[in-house]
Amino acid sequence: MMMEIFGVKLVILKSVYPPSDDSYLLVREMVINKGDVVLEVCAGTGIASVVAASRGAREVVSIDVNPEAALNIAINAVLNGYEDRIHPICADLTSPLRPNFTYDVILINPPYLPVEDKVDEALWWSAGVDGRKIIDRFLSNVKDYVKENSRVYLVQSSLSNVEKTISYFSKMGFETRIKGLVHKFFEDIVVVEAVYSG
Numbered sequence: 001m002m003m004e005i006f007g008v009k010l011v012i013l014k015s016v017y018p019p020s021d022d023s024y025l026l027v028r029e030m031v032i033n034k035g036d037v038v039l040e041v042c043a044g045t046g047i048a049s050v051v052a053a054s055r056g057a058r059e060v061v062s063i064d065v066n067p068e069a070a071l072n073i074a075i076n077a078v079l080n081g082y083e084d085r086i087h088p089i090c091a092d093l094t095s096p097l098r099p100n101f102t103y104d105v106i107l108i109n110p111p112y113l114p115v116e117d118k119v120d121e122a123l124w125w126s127a128g129v130d131g132r133k134i135i136d137r138f139l140s141n142v143k144d145y146v147k148e149n150s151r152v153y154l155v156q157s158s159l160s161n162v163e164k165t166i167s168y169f170s171k172m173g174f175e176t177r178i179k180g181l182v183h184k185f186f187e188d189i190v191v192v193e194a195v196y197s198g
């Protein structure tokens with residue numbers, strides 16, 4: 001499948017999360033300044049990474065645990081002419097990253113639903129009974145990758161305890177707010193913006 005959105009072209013491979021309302025919310029709300037160095041975790045097709053590059057990001061590291069997603073990010077980088085700036089990696093969260101190499105912006109739209117589905121696509125949404133399996137692991141070491149004024153944009157559902165996320169960020173020295181919200185039938189999808197103040 002192929003689409004054009006936010007001024008970029010995207011191929012969507014079969015086993016990769018097709019961009020949806022949560023992806024669009026992230027792309028709308030993320031603030032990318034020219035020259036920013038960006039990390040995207042749980043990148044899927046790389047929609048946010050490609051748009052970040054189109055807005056002037058200097059380097060974008062894009063990680064997804066699904067090998068086909070890493071391939072998909074590479075294809076979309078080439079399709080839009082950003083293959084020199086987008087670096088796809090197939091890995092579990094931040095596991096391949098050097099600690100203390102910091103980013104201006106970190107993006108994550110992880111699996112966040114409080115379900116334990118077993119179908120193949122569950123990798124897209126299923127995040128354990130409380131919906132926080134990936135979010136809490138991400139939060140446990142995000143501080144290793146930020147410097148003063150780094151911005152983190154994290155997408156999640158109101159079903160997976162947004163207050164807990166905000167409290168985690170605050171304890172680590174981030175100033176946090178709900179930057180955007182989409183109301184769905186049974187939940188709100190929010191983007192939390194967390195700015196590191198040291």
Ligand SMILES: C[S@@+](CC[C@H](N)C(=O)[O-])C[C@H]1O[C@@H](n2cnc3c(N)ncnc32)[C@H](O)[C@@H]1O
Nearest residue numbers: 017023042043044064065066092093109110111
């Ligand atoms: C909700 S989708 C979001 C995809 C993309 N960021 C978007 O907004 O369209 C969640 C993504 O997280 C990836 N994922 C799940 N567990 C992961 C992990 N442990 N490490 C890295 N990526 C993971 C999935 O493969 C999937 O692409």
